Amino acid sequence: MLMKKRLEQKVEFGFVALIVMLAVYMPVSLYLFPQGSVFSLSLFSINLIGQIMSFALLALALDLVWGMAGMLSLGHGIFFGIGGYMMGMYLLNVSFAQTHVLPDFMQYMGWTDFPPLWHLLSGFGATLALCVLFVTMVATLFGIVTFKSRINGVYFSIITQALTYALMLMLFINDVGLGGNNGLTGFTRILDFPLSSVSTQVGLAVVACLVLAAAYLLLRFLAGSGLGRALVAIRDDEARMRFLGYKTHVIKLLAWGLSAVLAALAGMLYVPQVGIVNPTIVSPSLSIEIAVWVAIGGRGTLIGAIVGAILVNGLKFWLTAAAPSVWPFILAGVTLLITIYMGRGLWGEAKGTLTRMVR
Amino acid sequence: MMKQQTAIYVDGLHVNFSGFAAITNLTMEIRYGEVRAIIGPNGAGKTTLLDVITGKTRPTSGQVFLDKTIDLSRHDEASISRYGISRKFQKPSIFDALSIEQNLELAIRRGRGYLDMLRSKLSGDQRRRIAEVSVLIGLAESSSQPAGTLSHGQKQWLEIGMMLVANPKVLLLDEPVAGMSDHETQRTAELITRLKSPERAVVVIEHDMDFVGQIADLVTVLHEGSVLGEGEMNKIRNDPRVIQVYLGR
Numbered sequence: 001m002l003m004k005k006r007l008e009q010k011v012e013f014g015f016v017a018l019i020v021m022l023a024v025y026m027p028v029s030l031y032l033f034p035q036g037s038v039f040s041l042s043l044f045s046i047n048l049i050g051q052i053m054s055f056a057l058l059a060l061a062l063d064l065v066w067g068m069a070g071m072l073s074l075g076h077g078i079f080f081g082i083g084g085y086m087m088g089m090y091l092l093n094v095s096f097a098q099t100h101v102l103p104d105f106m107q108y109m110g111w112t113d114f115p116p117l118w119h120l121l122s123g124f125g126a127t128l129a130l131c132v133l134f135v136t137m138v139a140t141l142f143g144i145v146t147f148k149s150r151i152n153g154v155y156f157s158i159i160t161q162a163l164t165y166a167l168m169l170m171l172f173i174n175d176v177g178l179g180g181n182n183g184l185t186g187f188t189r190i191l192d193f194p195l196s197s198v199s200t201q202v203g204l205a206v207v208a209c210l211v212l213a214a215a216y217l218l219l220r221f222l223a224g225s226g227l228g229r230a231l232v233a234i235r236d237d238e239a240r241m242r243f244l245g246y247k248t249h250v251i252k253l254l255a256w257g258l259s260a261v262l263a264a265l266a267g268m269l270y271v272p273q274v275g276i277v278n279p280t281i282v283s284p285s286l287s288i289e290i291a292v293w294v295a296i297g298g299r300g301t302l303i304g305a306i307v308g309a310i311l312v313n314g315l316k317f318w319l320t321a322a323a324p325s326v327w328p329f330i331l332a333g334v335t336l337l338i339t340i341y342m343g344r345g346l347w348g349e350a351k352g353t354l355t356r357m358v359r
Numbered sequence: 360m361m362k363q364q365t366a367i368y369v370d371g372l373h374v375n376f377s378g379f380a381a382i383t384n385l386t387m388e389i390r391y392g393e394v395r396a397i398i399g400p401n402g403a404g405k406t407t408l409l410d411v412i413t414g415k416t417r418p419t420s421g422q423v424f425l426d427k428t429i430d431l432s433r434h435d436e437a438s439i440s441r442y443g444i445s446r447k448f449q450k451p452s453i454f455d456a457l458s459i460e461q462n463l464e465l466a467i468r469r470g471r472g473y474l475d476m477l478r479s480k481l482s483g484d485q486r487r488r489i490a491e492v493s494v495l496i497g498l499a500e501s502s503s504q505p506a507g508t509l510s511h512g513q514k515q516w517l518e519i520g521m522m523l524v525a526n527p528k529v530l531l532l533d534e535p536v537a538g539m540s541d542h543e544t545q546r547t548a549e550l551i552t553r554l555k556s557p558e559r560a561v562v563v564i565e566h567d568m569d570f571v572g573q574i575a576d577l578v579t580v581l582h583e584g585s586v587l588g589e590g591e592m593n594k595i596r597n598d599p600r601v602i603q604v605y606l607g608r
Binding site for chain 2 (some may be wrong): 091
C-alpha cells in the first residue's frame with residue numbers, strides 16, 4: 001500500500017519534470033538543431049505548444065472546481081476571456097506607445113485616443129495585478145450569490161453557460177469599446193520585446209510551460225492537503241460536511257476564486273501567442289469544450305486535465321490541416337469512444353492499470 | 360438521581376411541509392447525562408425532529424433550544440455542529456474516497472482552521488483523540504484503508520467515531536443499528552453505553568426494541584408528530600396506547 005503511494009507520488013511529481021523538460025527543449029531544439037532535422041521543433045510547433053499549454057492551464061483550473069470540488073462550471077471561458085481581453089488591452093497600449101497608431105477599431109469608432117480606463121493597463125505589472133483583482137472580484141461575487149443560495153448541479157452549470165453567453169453577446173457590441181466581433185488584434189510588443197521576433201515567441205511558449213508546471217505543483221500540494229480533502233468530501237457529500245461543521249460555501253468560494261485566477265492567467269498567456277482576442281473566447285462552446293478536455297483526460301486527477309487538453313487540442317490542430325472535411329467527426333468519435341470505454345478518462349484508466357500492475 | 364441540566368429543550372414545536380403536519384405541538388426536554396430513545400412508527404416525526412435540532416429544517420412555529428440559551432432555529436447546520444451537536448444519519452454517510460484516518464481528521468476539525476487544513480496540521484491533542492477513538496470503534500489497525508472498503512457495520516462505527524472525535528455535547532443517532540447483525544448490534548449497544556457522560560446527552564432513534572431496552576434511560580414515543588408517552592422502557596412497553604399504535608403491530 002505504501003509502495004503504491006510512493007510510486008504514485010513519484011509519477012505525480014515527476015510529471016512536472018516532463019513539462020519543465022519540454023520548456024527547456026523548445027529553445028534548445030530551435031537554436032541547437034538545424035531546421036528540418038528530426039530533433040528540431042519548428043517555430044510554428046513551438047507557438048502551437050505554447051497555446052496548448054495555455055489551454056492545459058485552463059483545463060487544470062476547471063479540474064480544480066469540477067474534479068476536486070464537484071462544481072461543473074460550463075462558463076470558465078469568462079475568466080479565460082477576462083484575462084485574455086485585459087492582456088489584449090495592455091498589448092494595444094504598449095503597441096501604441098511604440099507605433100503611435102491607434103488600433104483599427106478605435107479609428108473606426110472615431111476615437112482620437114485610448115479611453116481613460118485603458119490607461120490603467122499600460123504597464124505589465126499593473127495589468128497582471130488588476131486582472132487578478134478583477135477576476136477575483138467577479139468570481140467572489142458570483143460565488144457568494146450562488147454558493148450561499150446552495151445552487152448546485154445542473155442549475156449551477158446552466159447558469160454558468162448563461163453568463164458566458166451573455167458576456168459574449170455584450171462583447172459583440174461595438175459600443176462596449178472592445179472591438180466588437182473583431183475583437184482586439186494588431187499586437188506588436190509585449191513588455192520590451194517585439195512579438196514578431198523568434199526569441200519572444202519561444203519565450204512565451206517557455207513561460208506558458210513554466211506557469212503550467214507551477215500551477216500544477218500548487219494544485220498537487222492543495223490536493224494532498226487537508227483543505228484538498230475537505231474539497232473532495234464536499235464534492236462527495238456537501239450536506240454531510242455541513243453537518244460536520246464545515247462552512248462549505250466558504251471553502252467552495254476559495255477553490256472557485258483560485259480557479260478563476262488560474263483561468264485568467266491562462267487567458268493572459270494565450271492571447272499574445274495567438275495574436276488576437278475576440279468574443280469567441282467567451283463563447284458557450286469553448287467553455288463546454290474545456291469540460292470535454294478534462295473528462296477525456298480524467299477528471300479529478302490533475303494530470304488528466306493536462307493530458308486531455310493536449311490530446312484534444314493537438315488532434316484538432318493536426319486534423320484541421322490533415323483532414324479538414326472530416327475532423328469534427330473524428331474528434332466526436334474519439335470523444336465518444338473514450339467516454340464509453342474509458343470512463344475514468346485516459347489518465348484515470350492509465351493510473352488504474354499501473355496500480356494493478358504494481359500490486 | 361440528581362436532576363441534570365437541560366441539553367435540548369423543545370417547546371410547542373410545529374413543523375408543516377406544504378400542508379403536511381410532520382410535527383404538531385411537540386414539547387420535550389433532554390438532559391445531560393441521559394441516553395434518550397425516541398421511538399415510534401414511520402412518519403411519526405422522529406427524523407424531522409432531528410432535522411429541526413440540527414438546523415436542516417426550520418420550525419413553522421415553536422422553539423428549540425440548546426442549553427436553554429441558544430435558539431437553534433436561528434442557526435445553520437455548520438454553526439449548530441460547531442456548538443457541539445453531532446448527528447449520525449440512518450445510512451452511513453462517511454467519505455468513501457478518504458481513508459479511515461482522514462475521515463476522522465475531517466471530523467475533528469469541525470470545519471475550523473483553514474490554514475491548518477492547508478498545512479494538514481493537527482494538534483497533539485487532536486492526534487491523540489483520533490488514536491483513542493480509532494481504538495474505541497475497533498478500526499485502529501486499518502486506519503489508512505479507504506473507508507469505502509469497510510463493511511456496513513464498520514462504516515456505522517466509523518461514523519460514530521467521527522462524531523466522537525469532536526467530543527460533542529449532544530449526540531443524535533438516527534437508527535444506528537439498522538442493517539447490523541446481532542453481534543454488531545450488541546457491540547454498538549456496548550459502545551453507546553460507554554458514551555454516557557454527565558456532560559453529554561445521547562439521543563437514539565431506533566426500531567429495535569431490545570436494543571432500546573439495553574441502552575435507554577428514558578424512552579419518548581412519538582406518534583403522528585406529537586409525544587404519545589414518555590418514561591422508562593418497562594412502562595412504555597406495557598402502555599396500551601403505545602402497544603396499539605406501534606409495538607402491537
